[in-house]
Amino acid sequence: xxxxxxxxxxxxxxxxxxxxxxxxxxxxxxxxxxxxxxxxxxxxxxxxxxxxxxxxxxxxxxxxxxxxxxxxxxxxxxxxxxxxxxxxxxxxxxxxxxxxxxxxxxxxxxxxxxxxxxxxxxxxxxxxxxxxxxxxxxxxxxxxxxxxxxxxxxxxxxxxxxxxxxxxxxxxxxxxxxxxxxxxxxxxxxxxxxxxxxxxxxxxxxxxxxxxxxxxxxxxxxxxxxxxxxxxxxxxxxxxxxxxxxxxxxxxxxxxxxxxxxxxxxxxxxxxxxxxxxxxxxxxxxxxxxxxxxxxxxxxxxxxxxxxxxxxxxxxxxxxxxxxxxxxxxxxxxxxxxxxxxxxxxxxxxxxxxxxxxxxxxxxxxxxxxxxxxxxxxxxxxxxxxxxxxxxxxxxxxxxxxxxxxxxxxxxxxxxxxxxxxxxxxxxxxxxxxxxxxxxxxxxxxxxxxxxxxxxxxxxxxxxxxxxxxxxxxxxxxxxxxxxxxxxxxxxxxxxxxxxxxxxxxxxxxxxxxxxxxxxxxxxxxxxxxxxxxxxxxxxxxxxxxxxxxxxxxxxxxxxxxxxxxxxxxxxxxxxxxxxxxxxxxxxxxxxxxxxxxxxxxxxxxxxxxxxxxxxxxxxxxx
DNA sequence: AGCACGCCGACT
DNA sequence: GTCGGCGTGCTC
Numbered sequence: 325x326x327x328x329x330x331x332x333x334x335x336x337x338x339x340x341x342x343x344x345x346x347x348x349x350x351x352x353x354x355x356x357x358x359x360x361x362x363x364x365x366x367x368x369x370x371x372x373x374x375x376x377x378x379x380x381x382x383x384x385x386x387x388x389x390x391x392x393x394x395x396x397x398x399x400x401x402x403x404x405x406x407x408x409x410x411x412x413x414x415x416x417x418x419x420x421x422x423x424x425x426x427x428x429x430x431x432x433x434x435x436x437x438x439x440x441x442x443x444x445x446x447x448x449x450x451x452x453x454x455x456x457x458x459x460x461x462x463x464x465x466x467x468x469x470x471x472x473x474x475x476x477x478x479x480x481x482x483x484x485x486x487x488x489x490x491x492x493x494x495x496x497x498x499x500x501x502x503x504x505x506x507x508x509x510x511x512x513x514x515x516x517x518x519x520x521x522x523x524x525x526x527x528x529x530x531x532x533x534x535x536x537x538x539x540x541x542x543x544x545x546x547x548x549x550x551x552x553x554x555x556x557x558x559x560x561x562x563x564x565x566x567x568x569x570x571x572x573x574x575x576x577x578x579x580x581x582x583x584x585x586x587x588x589x590x591x592x593x594x595x596x597x598x599x600x601x602x603x604x605x606x607x608x609x610x611x612x613x614x615x616x617x618x619x620x621x622x623x624x625x626x627x628x629x630x631x632x633x634x635x636x637x638x639x640x641x642x643x644x645x646x647x648x649x650x651x652x653x654x655x656x657x658x659x660x661x662x663x664x665x666x667x668x669x670x671x672x673x674x675x676x677x678x679x680x681x682x683x684x685x686x687x688x689x690x691x692x693x694x695x696x697x698x699x700x701x702x703x704x705x706x707x708x709x710x711x712x713x714x715x716x717x718x719x720x721x722x723x724x725x726x727x728x729x730x731x732x733x734x735x736x737x738x739x740x741x742x743x744x745x746x747x748x749x750x751x752x753x754x755x756x757x758x759x760x761x762x763x764x765x766x767x768x769x770x771x772x773x774x775x776x777x778x779x780x781x782x783x784x785x786x787x788x789x790x791x792x793x794x795x796x797x798x799x800x801x802x803x804x805x806x807x808x809x810x811x812x813x814x815x816x817x818x819x820x821x822x823x824x825x826x827x828x829x830x831x832x833x834x835x836x837x838x839x840x841x842x843x844x845x846x847x848x849x850x851x852x853x854x855x856x857x858x859x860x861x862x863x864x865x866x867x868x869x870x871x872x873x874x875x876x877x878x879x880x881x882x883x884x885x886x887x888x889x890x891x892x893x894x895x896x897x898x899x900x901x902x903x904x905x906x907x908x909x910x911x912x913x914x915x916x917x918x919x920x921x922x923x924x925x926x927x928x929x930x931x932x933x934x935x936x937x938x939x940x941x942x943x944x945x946x947x
Numbered sequence: 948a949g950c951a952c953g954c955c956g957a958c959t
Numbered sequence: 960g961t962c963g964g965c966g967t968g969c970t971c
Binding site: 335337339340366367368369371933 | 948949950951952
């Protein structure tokens with residue numbers, strides 16, 4: 325009976341997104357196994373192509389003319405059955421192809437690395453003591469799917485999230501199972517590594533990060549496939565191999581870096597939720613402030629929350645003004661004078677750029693709806709709320725000249741820089757990011773997400789643009805602001821004061837208590853009433869041109885009338901946005917894939933390497 | 948993606 | 960009568 329291999333290719337092409345059958349020659353039958361890379365003749369030219377072995381069967385194929393595998397090109401499996409199942413399931417959910425996800429799951433091959441791997445010694449870690457336990461570890465015994473809020477100010481006492489993660493992963497290791505830790509960006513990766521290395525766990529840890537050299541990634545991939553260890557990395561590590569995976573830890577799922585920017589636009593949270601199910605692993609999402617998706621998962625009893633207690637700073641809320649009130653000013657003054665550090669978080673242009681009058685420094689507002697005005701990417705004055713573009717009327721003080729509040733030039737930050745010449749002023753932002761500071765009389769002005777840590781923690785944290793961040797005209801402005809504030813607050817020392825500028829009503833009340841969970845839950849409740857994500861999901865299909873877009877609308881006419889989805893109004897004329905329920909997700913993804921595949925074949929605008937339609941099953945930016 | 952097949956217009 | 964344009968479709 326001939327042995328037949330099922331082969332897949334790492335290709336985004338939907339036409340190639342299936343298994344191809346090849347005969348296994350006798351000389352290779354003993355070597356080959358699931359997940360091996362092989363060379364096969366493919367296509368009319370019979371050229372060699374690299375494929376992955378995704379199944380072996382000795383059932384005689386119904387096809388007559390099977391070609392044979394030419395050669396094997398890996399020394400061990402580079403893809404587990406679980407990883408393949410994950411790629412399938414993510415592709416189905418995201419309206420993508422299994423093939424394009426295989427290229428995320430399988431690194432480039434280096435022959436030199438295979439030699440090194442083959443001759444490497446087996447590293448064994450001597451665990452001198454029984455590993456330490458923690459509240460999180462104990463909680464996981466009874467609640468395998470958990471949302472964890474670590475101590476808000478735990479960084480200084482050593483009970484911050486990095487050490488919580490390392491302890492949990494080490495506990496899993498000592499029970500003979502691997503773990504997988506996924507972090508939003510390199511700053512968090514560095515903090516996790518710091519905690520990992522301080523316990524001397526380098527030898528059992530495998531990093532899966534695009535910043536590493538290709539050969540390093542390949543080596544770690546081989547170790548992770550064959551050894552129990554602690555695997556970690558940024559979002560693409562969600563697909564990394566992990567032998568006998570027992571625990572998945574995800575930090576700050578609300579951070580936008582967890583969303584893959586190319587098709588099929590998956591999110592670490594959703595990939596890992598599926599992975600935890602497939603591999604029967606324990607699953608922890610942790611953050612200082614939950615995402616609304618986390619609140620939903622708790623509400624439907626998929627996650628059980630665990631909130632660590634601990635000291636909190638003082639909280640005050642001041643009036644919205646471009647000058648600080650006297651009390652806040654005095655707090656900052658005292659901190660600087662006594663050699664302590666102050667953090668000022670200011671919004672970036674992308675968060676809430678607006679225009680100030682050069683004379684009276686009032687924020688210029690729209691004459692129609694009184695929302696703030698900004699300069700849009702095409703250079704026009706445009707209202708942020710009603711989107712009308714108007715000639716800018718004179719300010720109430722009579723002057724017409726304006727200046728934009730841009731990165732690093734928040735009025736409050738400028739005022740502080742002038743008022744405290746004795747302070748060392750430092751700026752940190754996405755492009756020019758500070759990470760760790762020694763402390764002293766520092767005035768650190770930072771954009772959200774770029775805040776450096778300071779030795780001993782900040783004495784004052786000023787959330788200068790709180791009101792403006794929340795007011796940004798985006799669905800997720802509130803929850804994302806809360807996430808950014810919580811992360812900034814977590815850098816404070818226990819007796820510090822946090823000042824939120826311009827908050828009112830229930831949000832003011834919540835922030836006086838640092839009740840980030842309660843504030844996001846309120847946001848979620850509002851969205852349930854409005855039937856907006858994450859109560860529903862929103863997909864978008866963007867066409868390269870109007871004609872293809874019109875064809876799509878015609879093709880989907882019966883779907884749009886069926887009531888299974890609702891079409892949403894969006895700015896881009898070539899984008900179709902659809903609102904749908906979680907239970908309809910798989911079916912809709914399948915329908916959109918099939919429809920766009922069909923239309924792509926006859927599209928006139930088809931260019932090599934370019935997609936005529938881009939499907940995003942969870943477009944977080946479309947509204 | 949490649950690559951070949953195939954069915955219409957311009958050329959020795 | 961043949962050469963070649965790239966639209967359509969397949970690759971185990």
